[in-house]
Amino acid sequence: MKQSKMFIPTLREVPNDADSKSHQLLLKAGMIKQIASGIYSYLPISKRVLNKIEAIVREEMEAIDGIEILMPALQPSELWQESGRWPSYGAELMRMTDRHGREFALGPTHEEIITSLVRDELKSYKKLPVTLFQIQNKFRDEKRPRFGLLRGREFIMKDAYSFHASEESLDATYQDMYRAYSNIFSRVNLKFRPVIADSGAIGGSHTHEFMALAEIGEDTIAYTDGSDYAANIEKAEVVYTPDVQHTEEQPLEKIHTPGVKTAQQLADLLGRRLDEIVKSMIVKVDDRFVMFLLRGHHELNDVKVKSYFGTEYVELATEAEIEGIMNAKPGSLGPVGVDKIEIYADYSVQDINNLAVGANETEYHYINANLNRDFTVTAFGDFRFITEGEPAADGSGPVKFAEGIEVGQVFKLGTKYSEAMKATFLDEQGKARPMIMGCYGIGVSRTLSAVIEQHHDDNGIIWPKSITPFDLHIISVNPKQEAQRQLADELYATFSKDYEVLYDDRTERAGVKFNDADLIGVPLRILVGKNAADGIVEVKVRKTGESFDVNIGELKAEIDSLYDTLD
Amino acid sequence: MKQSKMFIPTLREVPNDADSKSHQLLLKAGMIKQIASGIYSYLPISKRVLNKIEAIVREEMEAIDGIEILMPALQPSELWQESGRWPSYGAELMRMTDRHGREFALGPTHEEIITSLVRDELKSYKKLPVTLFQIQNKFRDEKRPRFGLLRGREFIMKDAYSFHASEESLDATYQDMYRAYSNIFSRVNLKFRPVIADSGAIGGSHTHEFMALAEIGEDTIAYTDGSDYAANIEKAEVVYTPDVQHTEEQPLEKIHTPGVKTAQQLADLLGRRLDEIVKSMIVKVDDRFVMFLLRGHHELNDVKVKSYFGTEYVELATEAEIEGIMNAKPGSLGPVGVDKIEIYADYSVQDINNLAVGANETEYHYINANLNRDFTVTAFGDFRFITEGEPAADGSGPVKFAEGIEVGQVFKLGTKYSEAMKATFLDEQGKARPMIMGCYGIGVSRTLSAVIEQHHDDNGIIWPKSITPFDLHIISVNPKQEAQRQLADELYATFSKDYEVLYDDRTERAGVKFNDADLIGVPLRILVGKNAADGIVEVKVRKTGESFDVNIGELKAEIDSLYDTLD
Secondary structure (H helix, E strand, C coil): CEHHHCCCCCCCCCCCCCCCHHHHHHHHCCCEEEEECCEEEECHHHHHHHHHHHHHHHHHHHHCCEEECECCCEEEHHHHHHHCHHHHCHHHCEEEECCCCCEEEECCCCHHHHHHHHHCCCCEHHHCCEEEEEEEEEECCCCCCECHHHECCEEEEEEEEEEECCHHHHHHHHHHHHHHHHHHHHHCCCCEEEEECCCHHHCCCEEEEEEEECCCCCEEEEECCCCCCEEECCCCCCCCCCCCCCCCCCCCEEEECCCCCCHHHHHHHHCCCHHHEEEEEEEEECCEEEEEEEECCCCECHHHHHHHHCCCCEEECCHHHHHHHHCCCHHHCCCCCCCCCEEEEEHHHHHCCCEEEEEEECCEEEEEECECCCECCCEEECCECCCCCCECCCCCCECEEEEEEEEEEEEEEECHHHHHCCCEEECCCCCEEECEEEEEEEEHHHHHHHHHHHCEECCEECCCHHHCCCCEEEEECCCCCHHHHHHHHHHHHHHCCCCCEEEECCCCCHHHHHHHHHHHCCCEEEEECHHHHHCEEEEEECCCCCEEEEEHHHHHHHHHHHHHHCC | CEHHHCCCCCCCCCCCCCCCHHHHHHHHCCCEEEEECCEEEECHHHHHHHHHHHHHHHHHHHHCCEEECECCCEEEHHHHHHHCHHHHCHHHCEEEECCCCCEEEECCCCHHHHHHHHHCCCCEHHHCCEEEEEEEEEECCCCCCECHHHECCEEEEEEEEEEECCHHHHHHHHHHHHHHHHHHHHHCCCCEEEEECCCHHHCCCEEEEEEEECCCCCEEEEECCCCCCEEECCCCCCCCCCCCCCCCCCCCEEEECCCCCCHHHHHHHHCCCHHHEEEEEEEEECCEEEEEEEECCCCECHHHHHHHHCCCCEEECCHHHHHHHHCCCHHHCCCCCCCCCEEEEEHHHHHCCCEEEEEEECCEEEEEECECCCECCCEEECCECCCCCCECCCCCCECEEEEEEEEEEEEEEECHHHHHCCCEEECCCCCEEECEEEEEEEEHHHHHHHHHHHCEECCEECCCHHHCCCCEEEEECCCCCHHHHHHHHHHHHHHCCCCCEEEECCCCCHHHHHHHHHHHCCCEEEEECHHHHHCEEEEEECCCCCEEEEEHHHHHHHHHHHHHHCC
16 A cells, blocks of 8 residues: 555654553554544554454454454433343433434443344254353443543444353353453454453452553452463452461540541551551442541452442442541551441451550541450451452462453353343243353453554554564665655555555655654554665664565565564 | 345335335335334345445446545544534434533535545645545434335445545546446446435535436426436426517406415416416515515425525424514415515516405405516526526427435535645645545445336235345245155255355245245246255246246256346
């Protein structure tokens, strides 16, 4: 393709608001353009890459008997009422009203539509299992869109849904999908890990996220070197191994602690380590308030709290709510004397005694508070984030942390939607039962960004071979020189037979062309310059930066051989 | 692909609300499912066909240097304010508000986005021309969605936009597009005609529609056998050839005409032909009212009226408005004594005199009204629809009428958007000028329907080879018979190497399988039945219905040869 006919508006400057490497490079390489916050146009280069990613996704889906369909973006609210998600989905669901006053959602996901689609048609166990997938723009009104395509409001997803007559059948498809997803992310050259994840608002009992490792990941993964264990830290289980450090019980004492608002400040005042302090937090769980006790160096994990209480509605109480209940400010809370609300404590709180805690009186704390003598707790549990170095749940050793970008997720949905929406089939005994469902998503535009996060250098993108927009970049250094232009034209014609070629035929300065080529990141480059008249061109490998002169007689063999070595 | 793994919910009954042949067949063949009025899911068979149509469109666009991009469905209202279309587009524009109260349109077309995209980037004549295209779901809130995919509210379009430094350059691309569109519709086997069309609300000065001929077309085309002249009747010019039939002027006379409300009733009462009557209509043009005079057998053409007055806002006055202005009911209107509003007359009104017209007094008419003696007109013009048999504007003979489905349209937009949105480039003299634009659309999902309208019989669809969902349908008549199942399995494996094969491996009754096969319409069929044990199968050609036994030794050669003969 001739670059003069393309639309690749590269930039010289890094845009100010580009907040991740992939965002910067997508803009600099002229691959995307923002239309509104979190909403982008995909320009020619990125569209080519997306088409290649989509082709790989399609192939791997079809290899496991996935059948492609296409559902509409507009989804009538009635179906979301049936599933119960219309009121609960919140502000992220984009909604609109048609000319007749009927309400619609712009699909962020398609469980309701697909369930309504199959419930009238798949009536017998004989027609199950079925796996349907689509590739499509999705909509989510993110509160804070960022990182370019990584967290946008309109984005491309592959979503798949499977329907089963038995748990065993769901298990089999889940494993197929897990393998297909691993193939897809391997084929696009992503370093990734499948991790145990939280099922969130979509519901479901068993799920893995596929996380691409990256510096700017929005998620942290806990993994070990000893096994393939990996979990989103939201979900990484803490194995409680008692490490009791009790000392002789001392009498409870109230102390004045002016200016102390955090556990760290209290530790400093008392000359103790942060982990020797117990902090108290008030959390709203559904409609009631609950106190949580944690060691000073630990953080409350709201996903675990939600899971423990079996609810979606967990949030920190506001300062006003706290003062209303406790008559004290957030920095001075503690369990002593609390009887109006329940108290839950992280397992590790048991390990220490003579605790320093808030006195529920602003600017006062207790020291030497002790369990069962000065306060009681309703239950101990795993309510916190794991910390680096703690043992992994599978016994494979201490966990390490890495940042990750979620590029895919596989879910066992079970019967959540089929029960709510009455999608039943007749089993072998002729009995109606709800279909068992799985759902599986890949962020296609997000995968594009994740690949760039992993494959770039200071000069631009370095495309993996499988999804590169072009295989070969032929640059006529100065097309005004007849010999250069003519040789470049010939090479373009010749190599286009076997390769996808981008041909820079523009009358731009050589420096501009080289910079653009580095930004765009085509893996192999042929520079047709001064030596064209002598039948010599320069070949450059984008990734290694190595370059050398090649006689055009040997050029085809050289390029073929270099191409074979590419990742 | 195994039919048991597919999702093809065929129907036995024609659904009641299916109002066109393609709509009925899409539903009966299990290809689409309605989600809401005018909103459909594309099931596996139709998705395969859409993918093939899209591949053909993509190939033909790339052959004329079209570059693929993908713009978002969500379009900020600010851009529509700039172009001026936000207030004028009306109820068909789907609108929504995001969580921050910002207004968006769901794109029915992308002139605003593309213009905003290029205006910052294409600053020099050196970078022009450029042609960008995309394939994408579009949204239009049709008042009355109908005919299935033919007039839906969410539908698939290919839209392309070109940008030029000169009219000549636009002309060249317009011709390229015209040829590419002709190629596309030829390749999908549509009988079609490019017709001169109205440019409607999108603006622009020169445009052709590509109309697929069909029984249920929403548009009527006027064409001739003598040339390639064809025009939407909205636009088909009437060449005024005087045919003066004046008689001696008679005195004006008012007559009582009880019960006469239409031109036909007046003609009957007077014992005259309908074309000897002149009817009068009041039309609202922008904010004023205008009277039009037409011969009784002619119909007012609002597209021509809009074009004559250079406005979008033309509609028939309501009965209340008419009574307010004329003091008479619509059935008794006429030009005599009218001085408050202007009167325009179709050219052919000049041909007759001693006119019978309304007296602007309910249930009274005049006879023998004469121009200049009893009334005057501001101007004569071409204000009506052409009628069958009148001469074509290009002199190629009398026009015939045909019904058509608009599957594509090419437009010369000119500078309408680039001026409004300040998309300028610097010409060779360094002077800023607005880019000259073209836009070009193909209804992809509509093309799918149009193909079915043209390619079916009473039993189902008959796919053209270029876009058939599968080449070959192998049916194991009774898979419970080991010999049949085994041979069918073998043939499926063998033919899948060279053909796209749908393999009916279901344990359904033979009649159900044959009916489904006819509905789905794969061009060639291999039936593996009773004679399987003897190595004999039946081959059937969907289009002709011919079928014959073939020895499996000769099967490959037979299928190859039949495949070559397919359209």
